[in-house]
Amino acid sequence: MTLFEPVTLGRLVLDNRIVMAPMTRSRAESGNDMPNALMREYYTQRASAGLIITEGTHPNAEGKGYCRTPGLYTDAQQAAWADICDSVHQRGGKIVLQLMHCGRVAHPDNKAEGARTVAPSAIAAKGKIYTEGGMQGFAEPEAMTEADIQQTIADYADATRRAYAAGFDGVELHCTSGYLPAQFLSTGTNQRDDRYGGSLENRLRFVLELLAAMAAVDGADRVGMRICPGNPFNDLHDDDPAETFGALLEAVSPMGLAYLHVIRMPALQDNIALAKAHFDGPLMVNDSYSLDEAEQAIDGAAIAAVSFGRAFIANPDLPKRFKQGLPLTEINLSTLYTPGPEGYTDYPAVD
Template sequence: MTTAFDPVRIGALELANRIAMAPMTRSRAHGPGATATELMATYYEQRAGAGLIITEGAQPSVVGQGYPDTPGLHTAEQVEAWRATTDRVHAAGGAIFAQLLHTGRIGDAALLPGELIPVAPSAIPAAGQVYTHEGPKPYPTPRALTEAEIAETVDDFARAARNAVEAGFDGVELHGANGYLIQQFLSSNANRRTDGWGGTVEGRIRFAAEVTAAVAGAVGGDKVGLRISPGNTLHDIAEDDVEQTYKALVADIAGLDLAYLHIMESAGMRDLTASLRARFTGPLILNPNTLPEPTGPDALSLIEDGTADLVSYGALFLANPDLPARLAAGGPFNAPDRGTMFGGDQHGYTDYPTLT
């Protein structure tokens, strides 16, 4: 029987175990020009016992930033700053992918230089509020991307992927989940376009498919993962024809030989997860979002019964830098301090205790 503590191959990498650290925005990129810091390097180094670390989302362009103090991968300074993180994770025996995140309409225009405002498939604001240093603000009305700008955005993702590899990352994950730009194109309420980038299932999956193909072309499919969250309503997302949409997307990217598909699973979607797993040619990372906390024993059984090849942990990995060792021992588990999740200093970031 395969267990979470057995090795697994993704792309060209042989991972030590099947426990992944899920991407989590922490808003601690306090360096100049949205650069990663030494504190961030320490944070990831502490968690190098993961089979795979997937970083917090890094914006592929200036306009892709939606939250304060998030890192980028679109300037030479950002590339250089990330090297401290990748060097230290590798020295500790870990593997690390950079997540590329364009937030689209989820953001705050005050973060952007000049006259820039958030962009999206259509000029439709999301219901709700965005986190800022000044407190919650209503989501702005975004500007709809032109077709030329969509092509530029695809190029931005490919360029950021090349930057990530230059910075020492083992690969990149494309954030196509949680109501951000790629999922905004997939959705039927954020994407009201009537051109070739919307309207039908084929139109709505086009942006996700083209970004994935461009990034695979830039760095190799074996260095690329895609994260999706079918049926997830976060950030005011609605998706018509969820099963048809995601089956079509997975079929479209099947020939790219990606490193993995990462599914953030919503309640009631296990059958779709199984269907997508059957259609995808590579490993499946599952974030079983519906399980109770701590999710250790329940999630590990998903590897043992063949539901997934790896499982990813978010808040539990945040609070337990040595999570694989704790899972192997059956606990105990530190509880995450939700008051220190976003922004701040080392408190609630690099000061969680380990077992030894």
């Protein structure tokens, strides 16, 4: 097997196994969370990927954490995303929407007026978040009621319906990096005493109900999930992430998801081995893979694709560069989250 061979992940048929990883880039419109023409150009430039996974996109106004990130909960946003999907498809690409609810990782300055910050429990994250007014401490969230939980699950399902109506080939649940699904899974952030907290079974419930609701829209074989067991980002802590995610994957595996997207963290634990032990479907792996490492990782049976982040930012024609052994452009880290085209759409292709 090589990276340049086609692969089928659920209902997603990819021309190659080189996937563009989801990356927040903060280029959406301020104030209305709208995708725009600049984003269309950015994704279209990278349509030679076997699959593009978009930046994290919030399914409701409460889910927004960072400034200038896009949403998918209004008709106008749906129409703007449809324009992006159409452009990517015209170039022969496939594109999946990543749904990301930030939960407690937020500040009111980054949200629409009146939008709450919610989480499993009313525990503020330690640290600060960027706002247009400078760095601010994370807001203390409101503990979600069961009605809030059911509404959030419904919002994920509605965003999934909107994604398919806009032309996305699939959707991915962001279930790591300290955001809302991971907050429900983790003992440090979930201190509830109802059916969504306490026991391991209860801490899994929110994520399993989310996936079921997303899969009910048009099948589990258009749905992926991204995980990174043990990831401490955004002040996340779980007493036993291997146990938590092992149980989660045992419960998820029979659903028939399109893929499981696993971020390796070898300094903490072997997440890929954990995924292989508990998940029967196709794996997509991520985190700073070189071309040689990626080629070695593909085995056809379990690891079906490799996603690349920073390399795709600076090299819109990454599959071509890989295939022809061409040098890679270096990324400019100072423009990762700045508004405008610099460091976003001005990286040149080989031709």
